[in-house]
Amino acid sequence: MLRTLLLIVVSCFPAVLHATEATTATEATPATQATSATEAMPATEAAASCTNLNAQLGRPSCEAADMPGALGTCEYTPQPWQQGTTTFWKDSDGVAPGTPGCHRATNDRGVPINRWFGEACRRNNTELIESNPGRGKLHLHENDLGHPDVFNCAQWCQGTGHSGGSCVPVNGPSPCGQSAKCQCTG
Secondary structure, eight states: OOOOOOOEEEOSSTTOEEEOOOSSGGGSOOHHHHHHHHHTSOOOOOOOBTTOTTSOOBOOOTTTTTSTTEEEEOBBOOSSOOTTOOEEEEESSOSOTTSOOEEEEEOTTSOEEEEEEEOEEETTTTEEEEOOSSBTOOEEEGGGOBOOEEEEHHHHHHHTTOSEEEEEEEEOSTTOSEEEEEEEEO
16 A cells, blocks of 8 residues: 655746655655656756856755845756756755755665765855755756755855855765865854
8 A cells, every 4th residue: 555645846946846755765756756747847947057157046946045145046967967867866954054065866766876966165165056955855856957056155154143254165974075065254
């Protein structure tokens, strides 16, 4: 008897579907069910590459939209890129600019596989590329492309009661060897 309740939540940023994680990894939403739901959802806005510093960012994710310093989303291409493939991922920290995170690829049941990337700094360590969505939430990357949030670290730090701050590369949580975070001052 199937006891899994399928609940699909569409994030407020385009082209990313978040499938809620079931009670155990063996009860998670199968890829065929999650993928069919994404085909009905057209992308309404394209985010620029995270490496293109002159391009306009997409809207912030739902999780970051009301946070200080949230500038928007960019498009991240993990390496090696699995072009044309819908891949599944989980994030270690959710949207938490003060915490270094690791974004880990999984199979369609949420079981980790051997691909991951950490968060990163850009624009001379003024901005943080912060992976999303929520901590441990199984979600899709259509065409193997992620859409992390970008934060201005000084603005995020000021909005959390500090005098300023910057993005700093740090050791990542396992298995990510390197990640980044907003480090506040004052």
